[in-house]
Amino acid sequence: MRYALLGPQKRNATMITDTDAPERSAGEAFRQYEFNGSYDEMFRSADLPRKQYRQLYTQLLSLDRDELRRSKQEADQSFFNQGITFTVYGSDKGTERIFPHDLLPRIITAGEWETIERGLAQRITALNLFLKDLYHDSRIIEDGVVPGKIIYTCKHYRREMRGIRVPRDVYVTVVGTDLIRTPEGRFVVLEDNLRVPSGVSYMLTSRRVMKHIFPTLFRKCRVRPIEQYSQVLLSALKSLAPEGRSEPTVVLLTPGSYNSAYFEHTYLARQMGIELVEGRDLVVHDNIVYMRTTFGLQRVDVIYRRIDDDYLDPLVFEGHSALGAVGLFNAYRAGNVAFANALGTGVADDKAIYAYVPKIIKYYLNEDPILDNVETLLMSDAAQRDHVCQRLDQYVVKAVGESGGYGMLIGPHSTEQQRSEFRSRILAEPRNYIAQPTINLSTAPCFVNGTIEPRHVDLRPYVVYGDNITIVPGGLTRVALRKGSLVVNSSQGGGSKDTWVLQN
């Protein structure tokens, strides 16, 4: 009965369904599986699956292709009906697409996870101390560990934050860190997202769908749960409430329904049972923030804001913005309301400052980093710049303040014209660019066009910093769905798959 509804939607071409491929069983489908020198998540070598993947491998051998395809359709339909879609900008009809989702789980062993967990906790602790230091004494600059110039030229550095004491000294309540796996199988950090990381709703909803589709496999594998994320986040947010507010009102501030992450905002608000507010719902009076309700004005204590710094308060930042509310920053400075994340955290995920994170960890914690960085060359350094500019076809060049896969050159996949364009951009604004050697991300099996093929993946676990640091065992595994592509961002044609962290 549910499939009868597919008719009219197909015409709209908004559903993503598999095209007809020749009949083949899933077992045979593995024959399409090619290795390209990357670390493969599932196979040690052809036909030899890693231990943690054996259950899945066996199940795939016994499932036929039609069954997989039916499951895929069912999952897609479920995402579509729930409105777990994003709007494709630039098409006049505002076509909605589901977030591409792959059926096969990515599996991480208890041991691997333990390293990730310790590594991320260490990293976030250090970065949080770094932020506190930057906006207070700046010892790390005085001690010459990180050059002041690179901090003060960062466009996400907020001088307005200097000297402001944030609740519990927690600057970053929610972090999404992008990890990749090198060809040797080590996890390394590619990028920190300390501003408003998104994607966690895809992690949670795709888990629900997967449990529905693979219940037996799920039980057999002993997958650790992630459903507690909303409770963990809520309690971290509550811990930020101004003193004396024992029953704090927590709200989620969204830019509104036209934002591409709007589904996530509504989802999290509903899961946590908090109000989803827009800037126009907020009023600041005598440095106290209220929301406009049918009862009258109700005081707001903690704002989980999903709006960038620039748009929060037109009095202090971007003057034209209608997304925030007038006076929010003063209320914040007065300590009457808390933001998660704090303002100005973007300075610590600047891609040029990223290169200093190992030193930052050493400086504050006197420990060696558990998770390594990717080797990063700063274009502000003349020698490194010359080196890279002569070999642009071997490097990935990124603009330091951008995210979402924008402002990026992937050397090996670029044209001469793109390279010369980037070369002149780098020379014009060296501080704005960094370069990293092209890394072959690991591959994982994906169900594409009726067969199982490897695709490049990364991993974004979500870290919540409340009374202590909690990382729900899982994350968003992002997939570059185009064959051979290394770009996993959803804005650039990436998709996602469920991530299973196994019990010991």
Next chain:
Amino acid sequence: MLSRVADSLYWMSRYFERADNASRVVEATYGLILNPAKFSTEERWFRAVSSLARGATSADVDPQRALFLLVADPEGAFSIVKCISGARENARQVREEISSEMWEHLNRLFHEVTGLELHVDDDAGQMRVVNLVREGAYRFHGITDTTINHGEGWHFIQLGKYIERACNLSILLDAYFSVETHADDLDWVGLLSSCAAFEAYCKVCTAELKPERIADFILLQPEFPYSVRYALDRMHHALTSISNRSLSRRTGKIERLIGRLRSAVTYVQIGEVIRGDLHMYLAAIIEQCRDLHAAVHEVYIEYPIEVAFES
């Protein structure tokens, strides 16, 4: 509840009711034009268009265009498809407030009716939309009543539904009774079907179709959901429940307005209304509904901040 959320729930509900009402009127009119009568096809379509598309002109009443205008016109502000989009857009903005079942039903209906991409001459397609919406409306009402807490949000949904219904019924009655002398039995059946009232009317008043009784039924009958009086009673109930919860500031005006409006249909007999000026009587109901809408907006949605600090 956030004022903006209350407003979106209210409008979601109004748009949905508007689409539902339009689908019944279109279906009834489409049935009528199959029979020859004193009225021409154009006149009958004009009656439907003028009651649904406010501000429409007789130039819109080429029969084929009329059907398209009322059902699938993506440009026109009044088409059923447009109303469903409006309802869904409002629902989308309060996704966290309504139940998943409500959202999924509305979202699916939206994709079904917009996915058809109908052309002007596709009668069967237009009527398919009408059917989808009519069926969809019954389900939506059922889902709404059974899957969410009957708290403040639900009362705003009820308010939107019934204020829209009271206005639509009044406008429709006016459109039929302003040309009453030409109407034959079929037209009266058409009016009753437009209000989903034909069978209910027959049960209460037998199948004898007397204009005065029909007006009585649609206007003053307290027990039938598609009567003006019923709608006003439900509005009163919704408004009282909302003001009881909101520790009431300045709700006096709202109580006065709804009280006066209800008394206009409660303490009156159809004979007086018909012998007087029915058109003016209906216009007054519509006018007072508008005042009530404005008052609700002023008290609950867009109140000045100074007022909030006074209390």
